[in-house]
Amino acid sequence: MTNPPVFFEPEPPSDGPYRGWADWYRRSGTADSRSARETLNGWYANFPDRDGMLLSRLRLNEDSEVAQAWDELYIHHLLSRSCEARYEEDETSPDFRLYQSAEYVAGIEVLTLFPEEKLSSEDSRNRRLVDEINRRVRPSFWYLTFHIRRWSSQPRMKHLAKWIQSTIDSIGAPPSDWNRNKSPSATYSFPEVELCFTFFPRLRTTDPKPSEPVVLAGPWLGGFIQPTKRIRDRISKKSGGKYQHHNRPFAVAVSLRDLLCDIEEVVSAVYDDAAVPLDVVNQTDESHAAWTGNGVFGISKAYPEGKNRRLSCIFVLMRGWTPNADEPPRILRFDNPWAERPFPEDILIPEHRLAVNANKAGFQMMWESTAEG
Numbered sequence: 266m267t268n269p270p271v272f273f274e275p276e277p278p279s280d281g282p283y284r285g286w287a288d289w290y291r292r293s294g295t296a297d298s299r300s301a302r303e304t305l306n307g308w309y310a311n312f313p314d315r316d317g318m319l320l321s322r323l324r325l326n327e328d329s330e331v332a333q334a335w336d337e338l339y340i341h342h343l344l345s346r347s348c349e350a351r352y353e354e355d356e357t358s359p360d361f362r363l364y365q366s367a368e369y370v371a372g373i374e375v376l377t378l379f380p381e382e383k384l385s386s387e388d389s390r391n392r393r394l395v396d397e398i399n400r401r402v403r404p405s406f407w408y409l410t411f412h413i414r415r416w417s418s419q420p421r422m423k424h425l426a427k428w429i430q431s432t433i434d435s436i437g438a439p440p441s442d443w444n445r446n447k448s449p450s451a452t453y454s455f456p457e458v459e460l461c462f463t464f465f466p467r468l469r470t471t472d473p474k475p476s477e478p479v480v481l482a483g484p485w486l487g488g489f490i491q492p493t494k495r496i497r498d499r500i501s502k503k504s505g506g507k508y509q510h511h512n513r514p515f516a517v518a519v520s521l522r523d524l525l526c527d528i529e530e531v532v533s534a535v536y537d538d539a540a541v542p543l544d545v546v547n548q549t550d551e552s553h554a555a556w557t558g559n560g561v562f563g564i565s566k567a568y569p570e571g572k573n574r575r576l577s578c579i580f581v582l583m584r585g586w587t588p589n590a591d592e593p594p595r596i597l598r599f600d601n602p603w604a605e606r607p608f609p610e611d612i613l614i615p616e617h618r619l620a621v622n623a624n625k626a627g628f629q630m631m632w633e634s635t636a637e638g
Contacts, residue, residue, distance in 0.1 A: 571603025
């Protein structure tokens with residue numbers, strides 16, 4: 266039985282602005298959005314959804330909830346190439362139990378890793394501010410960028426928009442000899458915020474369309490982050506203790522949607538802070554190190570036989586993909602040298618695999634390309 270479509274074509278389609286990816290997928294009439302809807306509908310057509318659980322999440326308004334549903338849908342699409350992937354089979358099941366010829370062969374849990382909550386909150390705040398400025402101010406002569414010097418509460422948007430428009434009017438038309446070093450700037454300073462704006466000329470001769478944004482780029486995110494520790498903590502919580510494994514291999518598939526995390530942080534989180542980050546492109550690179558015992562996998566006094574032995578391996582999808590992306594996300598595989606059971610080689614084939622030779626004294630690692638990588 267084929268599932269219903271996730272999305273239908275919008276009638277009428279909208280030119281925006283949009284509140285995020287979820288809104289764009291539902292309302293946009295562009296060729297990219299039509300292709301993305303077709304992709305999602307195709308993936309979901311044969312998805313073994315229980316009581317429409319995944320369908321309801323795919324249709325939510327929050328980008329984070331929708332992205333998690335995308336990840337589960339895409340992982341199922343990949344798994345279905347080699348096995349039957351049953352979704353949320355029972356209360357003790359990971360996200361997917363995998364069967365080949367009716368035999369249960371492995372389980373996979375999907376983990377979506379977003380930016381730190383503080384940075385995510387700042388990002389949402391900044392996006393709302395950019396959307397409000399774009400909605401209220403038209404780019405007649407100038408575009409703008411800005412950064413936040415101080416923020417104690419939400420600015421009065423009507424007053425801010427009026428100030429931006431007045432500032433643009435006072436600058437006038439761009440001079441013929443303009444260059445980037447002479448970009449006008451101005452600061453909006455009030456008790457609730459201090460925003461620093463820089464203006465760049467709009468060189469088009471046509472009038473701006475209603476959907477044309479005035480903001481070229483929003484403010485940068487900043488702050489002290491600990492991606493290695495956060496990756497390690499999140500994966501460890503998914504290591505498999507609460508699932509019924511039926512004496513079969515188990516893996517976690519991590520969709521890395523935190524753009525501040527890279528392969529270096531993943532290697533250190535999975536194996537050890539002592540692990541030397543390797544270049545995936547250079548297949549001859551090797552690293553050697555002794556265990557300190559703080560990785561998801563490894564040896565320590567508390568775990569002399571190895572940590573998280575139920576967890577056979579970790580797959581990582583790099584990075585922040587969307588269903589309308591030109592290329593699929595790269596998949597990397599990180600094996601647990603002390604796993605109770607190795608994960609099957611023919612399920613979820615990665616682009617590269619980190620081969621680890623380990624003992625109680627230390628480890629050696631080197632990237633390997635897969636046959637289909």
